[in-house]
Amino acid sequence: MIDPWGSSIVDYDKLVNQFGIKDFSELLGKIEDPARLMKRGVIFGHRDFDKLVPLINGKKDFGVMTGMMPSGQMHIGHKMVIDQLKWYFEKGASLSLSIADMESYAARGISFEKAKEIAINEYLANYIALGLDLTADNVNVYLQSQNKTLNDLTFKIAKRVNFNNMQAIYGFNASTNIAHLYVPLVQVADILLPQTEEFGGPKQVVVPVGVDQDPHLRLTRDIAAKLNEEYGFLAPASTYHRFLTGLTGDKMSSSKPNTAIYLNE
Amino acid sequence: MIDPWGSSIVDYDKLVNQFGIKDFSELLGKIEDPARLMKRGVIFGHRDFDKLVPLINGKKDFGVMTGMMPSGQMHIGHKMVIDQLKWYFEKGASLSLSIADMESYAARGISFEKAKEIAINEYLANYIALGLDLTADNVNVYLQSQNKTLNDLTFKIAKRVNFNNMQAIYGFNASTNIAHLYVPLVQVADILLPQTEEFGGPKQVVVPVGVDQDPHLRLTRDIAAKLNEEYGFLAPASTYHRFLTGLTGDKMSSSKPNTAIYLNE
Secondary structure, three states: OOOOOOEEEEOOHHHHHHHEEOOOHHHHHOOOOOOOOOOOOOOEEEEEEHHOHHHHHHOOOEEEEEEEOOOOOHHHHHHHHHHHHHHHHOOOOOOEEEEHHHHHHHHOOOOOOHHHHHHHHHHHHHHHHOOOOOOOOEEEEEEHHHHHHHHHHHHHHHHHHOOHHHHHHHHOOOOOOOOHHHHHHHHHHHHHHHHHHHHHHOOOOOEEHHHHHHHHHHHHHHHHOOOOHHHHOOOEEEEEOOEOOOOOOOOOOOOOOHOOEOOOO | OOOOOOOOOOOOOHHHHHHHOEEEEHHHHOOOOOOOOHHHOOOEEOOHHHHHHHHHHOOOOOOEEEEEEEOOOOEHHHHHHHHHHHHHHHHHOOEEEEOEEEEEHHHHOOOOOHHHHHHHHHHHHHHOOOOOOOOOOOOOEEEHHOHHHHHHHHHHOOOEEEEEEEEHHOOOOOOEHHHHHHHHHHHHHHHHHHHHHHHHOOOOEEEEEEEEHHHHHHHHHHHHHHOOHOOOOOOEEEEEEOOOEOOOEEEEEOOOHHHOOOOOO
C-alpha cells in the first residue's frame, strides 16, 4: 500500500511491476521535444500517457491538472511539478490548478482563511516567479472550498464509494475522521473537474505526480468509469516522477523543515 | 438502536427510560397556552425543553428548526410538524427550514434538480397552504446543497467524528456509501446553523421531531459540545411526537404510498 500522507522512500521498480504503472522510457522516443525531466528519467512511469502523445505532438486540446496543499513553504521538489506544467502549457494544454484547502484542513487543521493566505503569498507567488502565467485564459486556479461544481461532484462521487473501498486504497481505519475520509473524494473531483461541462466536457487530462499520489489516480480512474455513462468522463492519464531525497534521507516535505530546501532560501 | 431510515413501530416508554428522553407531561403545566399536540400527549418526550419554557412564555428570542426530505408527497404525518412550527412561530421563534436535497440524493438517489422541484411544488406549497408564512423576515428556507455556510460547517464537523462514532450511532457498516455516511453530518450542521454568526450567534433552538430522528439530536448535542469553544454553540433542545400508525400498521412514510394518507387526497 502507498500512503499519500506518509514520507517514506520508494522502490520504483516494484511500483512499475506491481501497481500497473508503465515504464515511461518506452514512450520517450515518440514524444516530439520531450521535457527535460522526461529525458533525464526523473519521470519514470505513467498510466495511459500513450493517449496523450498524439495530442501533445499535434497541439490538440488536452488538459493538465495539479493540486497544491497549502501547508508550509514551497521547496525545490515543487519546482519539478511547475517545470512540467510549463512544458504542457507550451504544448497547448489547458491548466487546472486546485488549491487544496479542504485537504489542508482535514490533514493539518489549517483554516480555510490561513490556507488561502499561504496559497497566495507562498505558492502562487512562486508559481508566477518561476514563469507560469496564471492569468492566461486557459488556466483555472481555484480553492476547493469555494468551488460549488467541485463540491457537488464530490458528493456524487461519495455515493459511489464505501468505507471498504477507502480502507483498501488508503489504509484508513474506523478511527479515521470523516473529513479525512471525505477529502480524497474532493481530490478525485479535482482530477475530473476539467472534464465537466463547465470546462468544455470530456477530454484527455494528464496529472503529473509523485508516486505517493498514485492512490488518488487509481481511485479516480475507477470513479471515472462509474460516472462515464452520466458524464462521459475519460480515465485520467498520469506521470510519476522520482522524489527528491530530503536532507534527512526521507522524502522532502514542506511540513518537515529539516528535510527540505525551500525556494526562498 | 434507532434507525432514522427505517419504518418500524416504537415502544415509547422504553425510549423515555433508556435513551435519556424526558417525559414531556411533567413540563406541560409550566407552558402558557401549550400547543394542542402537547396537551393531547402526542408530544410525549423532550430533551432540554425546560430551557425553552421561559423563553416561550416570555416571548424571548429562540429558534425552531426542521428539515424536509423531498422524496414524495406530503402526508398527514407532516402536518403534525407544521402545526408545531406555527405554534412556535406565534410564540416569536425564528424558523430555520432545511430542504434536505443532499439527504434525498444520498438516501434515495434523487437529483438536486428533482429535489428542488418536489420541495417547491409539493412541500413548500403545502406549508404555505397550511398557514405558515414562509416569506416572513424571521424565516430561513434553504436547500442544503446551495448553502455554503452549511457545507463549510459540515466539513468542520466531519473532522470531529470518525467511522466508529457513525457506526455506533447509526449502525452503518463498511459497505455504507460515503455520501450516506456524510449526510447525517449535514443534518447536524442544519441543526446548528441557526446558531452561527450569520443568524445572530448562539441561541436556544428546539427541534420538533419524530423519535426516529433522535440519533441526529444525540450526535448534534455531542458535536455542539465539541464546537462550543470555537462557536459557543448551545446543545439543541428537542421534542418527540408519536408517529401516526400508517395504513399498513407500520410508520406512515412518504415513499411507501400504501402506508400514507397524502395531503392532496
